[in-house]
Amino acid sequence: MNAFKIALLAVVAVLLLIQVIDRAREPAQLQGVKASVDQLTVAIQQQVQETRKLARALESGRVSAIAPTGTAAVAAAPDGAKDGKPKEGVNFLQPYDSSAYHADQVGGTLRYLEIPPTSVNYLLENGSSTADTYDLINDTLCTNHPAHPLDWYESLATSVVITDDYKTYTFTIRKGVMWQKPPLAKRKGYEWLDKDVELTAKDFAFWLEMIRDPNVQCPQWKGYYESIVDAVAVDDYTFRVRWSKKEYTNLDMTLGLRPLARHVYTRFADGSPIPAEQVPVIFNKHWFDEEKQHIGVGMYQIEVFEPSKTLSFVLNPAYWGVPYHFRRLEWDGVTKQPDAKLVAFKNGQVQEMDSLLTPSQYKAEILDGGEPRFDQKNGRAGPFGWERVHGLEGRSLYYYIGWNLRRPQFRDKRVRQALAYAFPKQRILKEVYFGLGTPQVGPVNPDSDYFDKSLVDFAYDLAKAKAVLAEAGFVDHDGDGWIDQVIDGKKVDFRFRASYYGANPNWPKVLSVYKDSLQQIGIELVPDPAEDNELRRRMDDKDFDGLCGGWLSGLNVDFQQIWHSKFANEPKSSNYPGFANKRADELADKLRLTFDEPERIAIAKEFQRIVFDEQPYLFFRNAENIFIWHNRKASDNDQSEVLEGVTEGLDRYHPLYNRTKLLWHLRN
């Protein structure tokens, strides 16, 4: 009887508990219903917009433009002036290209692992994930074509004319581009946000106004725009920027300008205007940012944003151009541990992993066949696809050891060349990085048109290294096993410390192989790890012999920051090895003032040959990553609409392609 009572009580307790939990879940469920309704509304709006576009096209008899396939929609061929190459006095922009857009391929959700930023206000937070967000939600005045990265195309500007010796840029802004409406506009009290606002030149001026205002806390940006004289909206569709001097680097910064939602950031939450003098102060802690909202005029608009956790985008129904093919994008920032990330990929929770497979995972999963769903030989054949890609975020990343040229043993360029001969580059790439990387031979991104392909790398040859060192005077005079030389009246043993960032797992391995190699020719290398702050101190005080580092390099080139002798003895300079070469300086200066592409390429190639010959760095590795994706629908359980195979969508209008793989040659 006692047991029966207890059992009865337990059942009642469980039922009660279920009831309580049931009640507790109700508010969340209601919210869920509301969110679904909102989503549905957006989808309907999208449909309505598309139908309207179709109707307009039908009326004007241009039906074919709605679903362009292949090259049907490529605008008129460049007439010579509009070749995308910067020049003075004429509009050189190539027409907006919508050729790779296929309306029939639009659909599906793409989920991938990317940690969302803590804030999406790009002016105040300029981390790489904020930059990625901005590329999706906002456009720039002009754009680079992924297939021709050095050419400029129309985007939000339909024309640009550069005058006044490359100092004044005048843009014509595209008409009829509308600002997105934030999800917040549906909430009570924010109805004022729910209206169509057209993009005007004032929005671009506002972007620069905020950056240049001393009250706005964006020190990262200010330096770039210091030498702007003024930036004004001449009228609603004409925007003019004037620089104080002619410089090639201004080109990227001006043509890449973005608009900022002036109609939101100049208002309080209730829609009333903020007094003009308070706008920059309030901008630092604006209610719109606190509400986790942000809008642009780009192809996607933010749907849900939880800092560092999730961020989802939906296609902007009123987008003026042609978007990517996925209807939705979801960033997942919850899974962070490398093993957990791989499991999430295998279980189909994300369909893409970009530069997340560590070298050891690459070896275990693909090279050693640990995961049979990857095809070992042909990356595109298995249920899971994989491909080696260069670099990071569309830029190439190269590693090097920079020699301190102030040290007596590194002064002679023959010595530095010998150090390159003694570096078993291929072996290290194979053994330490499992082949994930290509040899770097100079200071330029090998994918760039500026790269000099005629440079032949130093082949590993210890005998040659020894001979070159002897020629430079370094031999073992005292028979202690280490080579030495009398420099400036002092005997110098060839012994050096190689400083590196201690948390990097690969440098110790690389250096230990190099150490063995150098030991055979009588040079002693001492690996010298340091934490971040100490490494900075060594750079500041030039207190290092060799310093292991890495640079990101884009497709364009500018040599001043790293190689110009005017920075050689500057504190905090990027030219910390102290490289100084008169001809190289001339070339770097000339490159800044040259806008003609063939001429620029010739200058850059000559520059590379000098740096390659001088070897101030031991150029080492151009990083490669493994990009993996699902070739099929995520899983049988996955009810969401996914494209047939992600590879199908890997074209120019695919986010994966655009985000990081500028030079992917797809559909091969």
Add this chain to the structure above:
Amino acid sequence: MIAYILRRLLWMIPTFLGILMITFGVMRLQSNSLSQEMEKASGGEGGVMDAKLMATGVENYLARFRSTGLDLPALVNLRGFTTKEKVVDKLRRTARGPGVSEHRRNRLETDLWLEGHFLVEPLAQIIADDALAELHGPASLALSLCAYYPLNPDDLKRLSQEEQRRRQTRNFEVRSLRIDYVNTEKGFSTTDTDGAKKRATVAEFWKRNADSFSRSSQRWGAILGETGFCEVMGKLFTGNLFSVKRKEYVFNVISDRWKVSFTINLLSIIIAWCISVPLGIRSARRIGTIEDQVTTNALFLLWSLPSFFIGTLLLHHLCTDTASGRAWFPNRGLSSQDALWMSTPRYLLDLAWHGFLPLSVLCYASFTSLSRYMRADMLEQLRSDYVRTARAKGADEDHVVYRHALRNSMVTMITLGAGLLSELFGGFVIVEYIFSIPGLGSLLVEAAREQDAPLIMGSTVISVGLLLVGILIADVLYAVVDPRVRSRYG
């Protein structure tokens, strides 16, 4: 009993303050200096920090430091008593020269700029002093930065329109006070042709603003009042601790995350106790038998396996889909994606399915310590006189164990329990990390990685608060369980 509780409560105040101070100290030690912050933004690995970038950039960084209280000294502010001679000495040490460490020099220079309004007076005196001509340049730069107090959105509510305008004009004005100079291996030298004019402007500026930068009226109050500790504590206790990195109030961030950690950790503690206590009692009653030895060895084996290792193994073998089939357990989160629309019983089952592995990984290590403590205590009690008496009275063994011995052996368990509340809050970082559960532990890791000092401070304070509450509960329980404690305090 009330006196006892009151006494305990009073003791908590110094403990709480002490812990706050230590946490604050650690935070201050690990936070970046102005020069480090500026380096970080000026191009990362050795980006060029040219003078132009610095001139505007440094004001922005100053603003960030001023709004977070990082510009103030940690505990005692004696800046109001800095003499002109001391400032001269400091300025001289920021000169370049042979053998001077650039790193150190830069640090000294930026630290000087942070010192703020108290330094305006001695700096103005230096600029007025003809004998110190070589220092006029650096002193004017330092003055322009020390006098720079940008408005922040809170000031807009706090200050009158007139005062706001005055501050804005002043901030704008200070830039024009800078006398150009160069700092080379040979030391400072002024390059400004308008030097004399600017000196006069500085003198005039000082005259006009002497009130705002007056030292005599403010320096005594500032000794303790105008310190980093006061600033942070003020914000903490008014709930205004703001995370600049996340653009959000710290307590909002925490309140989003703590529920997950709280639930999962509370469950793990309940499970750990429900298993360990009976296990300990059973071992104690069967001491020396094979069962006892097997249990002890098995538990120690489990204890010696680190949870990140077991967690990863489980993740790989039980949570990963293979080419041939689905995994047994989910690999991440605490519920399925469509959990919101499940019926409640199914939802609970879904929770159990998701929670099983994370909970197991959380619990298994504590089985050993908890059950061994229980076993040792129980053994001690079972060997004591009163138990022998109880047995002699003829009480049966269950009665002896559960009515007499158990209650006394719970004292140690209560002590162990005191720390559990704070564990609840802190979360178990590794398990959250491996099983991708967005709880408080992972938030702390993120905060540490982003060097988000206010967030770390906020969560530590809550954690410490809970620890103290835990200790208080334990103290009260001692009194309940142990009559000796009660009698001592009347």
